[in-house]
Amino acid sequence: MFRHKGSDWFKMLNKLKTINKEYNFFNVISEDIEKQEKSSNGKLKGLFVSIKDCICVKDMESRAGSRILEGYKPVFNATVIQRLIDEGAIIIGKTSQDEFGFGSFSVNTYNIPKNPFDKERTCGGSSGGSAGVTRKLSELKIKHVSIAESTGGSIACPAAFCGVYGFTPTYGVVSRYGLIDYANSLDKIGVMADNLSDLKKVFDVIKEYDPMDSTSLNKELNNDNSIKKVAVIKESLNVNPEIKELILKTVKDKFGSYDLISLPLVEKYAIPVYYILAMAESSTNLAKYCGMRYGSSLELKGNFDEYFTEVRTKFFEVESKRRIILGTFARMAGYRDAFYIKAAKVRNLIIQEYKKAFEKYDLLISPTMPVIAPKFSEIKKLTPLENYMMDILTVGPNLAGLPHISCNAGFVKKMPVGIMYIANHLNDYKLMNEKLK
Numbered sequence: 001m002f003r004h005k006g007s008d009w010f011k012m013l014n015k016l017k018t019i020n021k022e023y024n025f026f027n028v029i030s031e032d033i034e035k036q037e038k039s040s041n042g043k044l045k046g047l048f049v050s051i052k053d054c055i056c057v058k059d060m061e062s063r064a065g066s067r068i069l070e071g072y073k074p075v076f077n078a079t080v081i082q083r084l085i086d087e088g089a090i091i092i093g094k095t096s097q098d099e100f101g102f103g104s105f106s107v108n109t110y111n112i113p114k115n116p117f118d119k120e121r122t123c124g125g126s127s128g129g130s131a132g133v134t135r136k137l138s139e140l141k142i143k144h145v146s147i148a149e150s151t152g153g154s155i156a157c158p159a160a161f162c163g164v165y166g167f168t169p170t171y172g173v174v175s176r177y178g179l180i181d182y183a184n185s186l187d188k189i190g191v192m193a194d195n196l197s198d199l200k201k202v203f204d205v206i207k208e209y210d211p212m213d214s215t216s217l218n219k220e221l222n223n224d225n226s227i228k229k230v231a232v233i234k235e236s237l238n239v240n241p242e243i244k245e246l247i248l249k250t251v252k253d254k255f256g257s258y259d260l261i262s263l264p265l266v267e268k269y270a271i272p273v274y275y276i277l278a279m280a281e282s283s284t285n286l287a288k289y290c291g292m293r294y295g296s297s298l299e300l301k302g303n304f305d306e307y308f309t310e311v312r313t314k315f316f317e318v319e320s321k322r323r324i325i326l327g328t329f330a331r332m333a334g335y336r337d338a339f340y341i342k343a344a345k346v347r348n349l350i351i352q353e354y355k356k357a358f359e360k361y362d363l364l365i366s367p368t369m370p371v372i373a374p375k376f377s378e379i380k381k382l383t384p385l386e387n388y389m390m391d392i393l394t395v396g397p398n399l400a401g402l403p404h405i406s407c408n409a410g411f412v413k414k415m416p417v418g419i420m421y422i423a424n425h426l427n428d429y430k431l432m433n434e435k436l437k
């Protein structure tokens with residue numbers, strides 16, 4: 001059972017609201033925390049859980065950080081939410097994120113979260129609110145975990161920038177039923193926490209096969225969490241020298257010896273392959289937001305094309321429009337073979353490159369991000385391509401559906417630095433080994 005010091009629920013609610021005024025971690029805060037607490041029972045009894053906005057919670061506005069889904073209150077719980085509630089977790093709110101997960105800094109949205117270490121800096125993204133609140137509530141000694149989602153690094157990146165654990169499971173191990181999709185072949189729901197033991201407890205509750213999700217994996221996880229041999233990915237060390245030094249020191253302290261290995265395909269192709277596939281899939285997923293079925297709408301006038309265009313122009317962020325255009329282009333007859341199909345083939349080669357490395361090693365290691373959390377003023381100056389390049393270290397394991405975790409390795413310029421451990425498929429428990437603490 002998880003206890004909260006001085007469980008005065010009214011005070012707790014006010015505290016969350018005060019924090020939120022300062023940091024924008026939440027899009028919605030639950031008003032019924034006390035009621036939930038009274039009926040809480042099970043393995044997670046009393047544990048506070050915040051939920052990334054893109055995961056459906058019954059009767060609670062769930063809009064994936066988008067203005068186009070304003071007012072949408074799901075009539076059902078996502079499978080993960082139902083499992084959490086059944087085990088006594090208390091849902092405290094929906095956390096802010098880049099619209100539909102499109103971004104690495106949580107700035108492509110109407111509610112931009114601020115880094116708990118420095119309010120002029122980003123929390124990272126797209127699960128920025130989840131990471132920020134996990135850090136802040138940990139400082140306040142409030143027991144809490146956050147349920148987040150990663151397509152190409154959206155759990156690892158913000159976890160690194162906010163100095164918490166961010167775990168992304170093997171693709172298919174956690175049900176995606178009730179997730180507002182970004183890109184179906186890449187999306188994974190995972191967990192952020194300030195310690196590995198709570199993280200594991202929550203993962204054990206949400207994993208399990210789910211017939212409601214056609215990509216849910218009906219396979220056992222490997223229970224052997226031992227770590228014998230590790231390797232650092234050589235190309236990942238082309239980062240800020242202070243970050244490199246911190247990562248190598250951490251690996252040495254924890255494991256004594258390590259090998260350096262090269263993953264040339266990941267280095268060269270992971271970014272272009274990821275962005276072609278992710279944009280192609282997301283552009284199809286966004287087609288349903290047209291101002292007719294749910295979410296934001298306008299006065300119905302003109303023909304359908306005119307009306308849909310007006311709604312989508314008004315309510316989508318610039319980044320979403322960019323992805324619709326590029327993603328649609330990559331899927332068009334005539335271009336499909338050159339882009340989408342080719343990217344899918346190279347993705348397979350990338351998976352094989354990783355698989356080969358796992359014949360020899362239990363874990364592959366790299367920094368999580370090439371930089372510390374940038375300032376908002378610096379982010380404004382980045383071109384879209386420079387933005388995408390920030391994901392160079394996280395898109396690889398996401399493309400390959402490999403479980404990975406970002407842990408804190410220390411600090412550079414008083415900002416947290418993440419170290420990322422990648423395991424083979426279904427070896428998720430190796431990433432919860434206390435050795436990584």
Ligand code: GLN
Binds near residue numbers: 102104126155182
């Ligand atoms: N930054 C990446 C993107 O914009 C990853 C985001 C995510 O994992 N949702 O696609």
